[in-house]
Amino acid sequence: MPPSTSGRNTAAIAAAATAASIASIASLLYYLEIPSLLQQRVQARTVGGPRCYSPNAKPSLPEFKLLTQQETLRETYPLASRIEKNTPIYDCASFDLTDVSATDKLQDELYHNLTSGPGVYILKHFFLDPSIIDATNQAFEEIIAYEHQASGGAKGDHFAPGNANARIWNAFSKHALQDPESYVQYFSNPWFKLVCDSYLGPGYKITTQVNIVRPGGKAQMPHRDYHLGFQTDEDVVAWPKAVHQMSGLLTLQGAVAHTDMPLESGPTRLMPYSQTFGEGFRSYRRPEFIEYFESNHVSVALEKGDAVFFSPSLFHAAGENITADFDRSANLIQVSSAFGKTMETIDTLPLIDKTYDLLAAKYRAEGLSMEVDALIRAVAEGYPFPTNLDCRPPAPGGMAPESEQQILRRGIIEGWDRERMMSELDDMREASSANGKIGRQTTVFGT
Incomplete structure (x- = not known):
């Protein structure tokens, strides 16, 4: 060579x-x-950009489309019995909950689903015994009849137009007061613990609201849920980007089907993978996003006793009930993380009472200055939840009642004296308490 x-x-x-x-x-x-x-x-080592989303910049619909056009792969969720319309479906009857290793793997799949995957899954046979659902439905019917007679009017709802829905606020508490036996059977279901632990960890708190959509009940507009999902567009952009990510991790949304839910009855419409879109909380009201949702959402039929769980950041909306004679009934599940609580308990009313005259004088001298606004934010609660939605329902077209800060700010602007301010806040506190309407009730709501 x-x-x-x-x-x-x-x-x-x-x-x-x-x-x-x-x-x-x-x-x-x-x-x-x-x-x-x-x-x-x-x-x-650098400030990479603004901490908040710009209210003047449009969220990217092409980016949203790219995210939501992903395909859910069967091999990603091997424990699911099938994938339907991009949604993993599991059969609870096929799992042995005493097998710790198997349930741990299942929880891994459920966690991945909500954080990085389609953001929604269905659990078939979440309740294997239909008699538990039947007994609970009977309790709900009695509560609805009692409340309808007592109030004579429809209740405020966060998103549903019109008054087609029958709604039980705080059904979690009212169910126990109405029928303790079915309540114990219902919430001793170990699948609640498995699902809630998988996303929120220990220390979670369950709340529920019953929603019944009658024939002709219209579809909801697409939306995201609690926390930032209950803020206005103007309020949402004031929260830093990290809070937009965090909001979806503080709550688990779900629903148990209390009737069969054929497609024509309008089961929840879903946009898989939409929870991964960073600007979703300020996008869901925009016409172009609504139009895309309406054209591309999916919906999966459920049977009585099935459950669906999803990220609160998922774009979703209840569907229209186009049946002639079928009521679609669901027990809506909203579970909160243990980390949504302060370390110390602060009673704000004595603090406001002690400082109100000084605050009002400061306002008269300075107007709504930065110092006045800072004091209002320090001394009063800025968040209206948790509350009693029977007594303080969302205002028409709104999603939340007034907070203490909003009442305090309104009072100094309108020139209230201290006595009126404290009276307004006392009334709000009473109406917001769990005892505001249902009281320490130990008897049934009615038969």
Whole structure:
């Protein structure tokens, strides 16, 4: 072999070895997430952009489409019995909940689903015994009849137009007061614990609201849910981007089907993967997003006793009941993280009472200055939840009642004296309490 040829071969071999070494090192660095760490180091040394979404910039519909056109792969969720309309469906009857290893793997799948996957899953046979649902339905019917007679009017609802829905606020409490036996059977279902633990961890708190949609009941508009989903467009952009991400991790949404839910009855319409869209809380009211949702949502029929759970950041909406004679009934489940609570209990009313005259004088001297606004935000509660939605339902067209801060701000602007301010806040506090309407009731609501 000529020397020049031999030299070229040696150089080529050396170059290939060097390339292989570089590739190996690059793979190792990638495995160790070194590029990610270096990127974080760089980001830590610069202010990368505004902390909040700009109210003047339009959210990207193309980005939303790209995210929501993903396909749910069967191999990603091997414990699911099938994938239907991009939604993993599990059969509760096929699992042994005493098998810790198996349930741990199931919880891993459910967690991945809500955080990185389609954001929704269905649990067939969540209640295997239909008699538990029947007994609970009887209790709900008695509560609805009692409340309808007592109030004579429809209740405020967050999103549903018109008055087609029958609604029980705080059904979780009223169910126990009406029929303790069916309540114990219902909430001793171990699947509640498995599902809630998988997303929120221990220390969660369950609330429920019954929703019954009559024939002709119209569809909801697409929306996201509690917390930021209950804020106005103007309010949402005031919250930093990290809070937009955090909001969807503080709550688990779900519903138990208390009747069969054929498609024509309007079971929940869903937009899989929409919970991964960062600007979703300020997008769902925009016409172009509504139009896309209406054209591309999915809906899966349910049977009585099935359950659906999803991220509160998922775009969703109850469907229209186009049947002639069928009431669609669901017990809506809203579970809150233990971390949504303060370390110390603060009673704000004595603090406001003690400082109100000084605050009002400061307002008269300065107007709604930064100092006045800072004091209002410090001394009063800025969040109207938790509340008693029987006594303080969302205002028509709104999603939340007034907070203490809003009442305090309104009072100093309108020139209330301290006595009126404290009277208004006392009334609000009483109406917001669990005892505001149902009281310490130990008897049934009616028969």
